[in-house]
Amino acid sequence: MYIKWLEIYGFKSFCEKTRIELQKGITAIVGPNGCGKSNITDAIRWALGEQSLKILRAAKQEDLIFAGTEKRKSQGFAEVSICFDNSNGILPIDYQEVVITRRLFRSGESEFFINKTPCRLKDVYELFLDSGLGKDGYSVISQGKVDEIINARPVERYRIFEEACGITKYKYRKEETERKLKTTEENIQRLQDVMFELS
Numbered sequence: 001m002y003i004k005w006l007e008i009y010g011f012k013s014f015c016e017k018t019r020i021e022l023q024k025g026i027t028a029i030v031g032p033n034g035c036g037k038s039n040i041t042d043a044i045r046w047a048l049g050e051q052s053l054k055i056l057r058a059a060k061q062e063d064l065i066f067a068g069t070e071k072r073k074s075q076g077f078a079e080v081s082i083c084f085d086n087s088n089g090i091l092p093i094d095y096q097e098v099v100i101t102r103r104l105f106r107s108g109e110s111e112f113f114i115n116k117t118p119c120r121l122k123d124v125y126e127l128f129l130d131s132g133l134g135k136d137g138y139s140v141i142s143q144g145k146v147d148e149i150i151n152a153r154p155v156e157r158y159r160i161f162e163e164a165c166g167i168t169k170y171k172y173r174k175e176e177t178e179r180k181l182k183t184t185e186e187n188i189q190r191l192q193d194v195m196f197e198l199s
């Protein structure tokens with residue numbers, strides 16, 4: 001699996017629609033300081049569901065939308081699409097190409113799409129679980145991340161290995177099932193109370 005292309009529009013410094021085509025293997029993005037190189041990795045993280053403004057290097061949600069310059073008007077929304085080559089079927093979906101799109105409006109309204117079909121953040125999160133590429137994946141290593149991993153507490157480092165081993169998905173499902181069980185138990189309890197009052 002690899003990223004075939006990404007399209008960035010209105011996200012941070014990307015005022016115009018920008019399409020970046022990637023090949024298999026190594027791609028280097030070079031440019032002067034502050035030209036927007038890190039904004040590309042921010043765009044990838046964001047489209048994959050990153051919610052932490054700190055990680056996205058923004059103070060508020062609106063900072064993710066092109067703010068305008070002296071010569072250019074600000075944008076009303078930000079949109080990022082990433083196309084993955086899924087010919088080896090790593091993503092559990094029956095498509096050779098998977099396009100994830102995220103859109104954010106100034107009103108704060110946010111939308112996700114998988115192959116142009118509207119979906120929830122949860123669907124994107126689950127699609128990438130254990131692929132190493134999701135928002136909690138280890139594929140995007142930003143500046144300072146290596147130091148962070150070396151200095152991480154054993155519990156945090158353990159989590160990285162869990163993701164690499166492919167068991168995060170099962171832990172996530174277990175927690176979800178436990179949550180549902182708890183709700184069901186509470187509902188049963190409530191029902192028993194009602195039955196007791198009626199008897």
Ligand code: ATP
Pocket residue numbers: 011012013014031032033034035036037038039040062063064065066067068
């Ligand atoms: P360096 O090489 O110094 O790490 P870089 O090429 O990675 O820099 P980025 O950090 O990706 O640069 O981009 C910083 C630029 O993005 C700044 O010029 C900043 O003004 C611009 N920028 C960030 N958010 C917005 C926004 N919402 N609207 C317009 N421009 C933005």
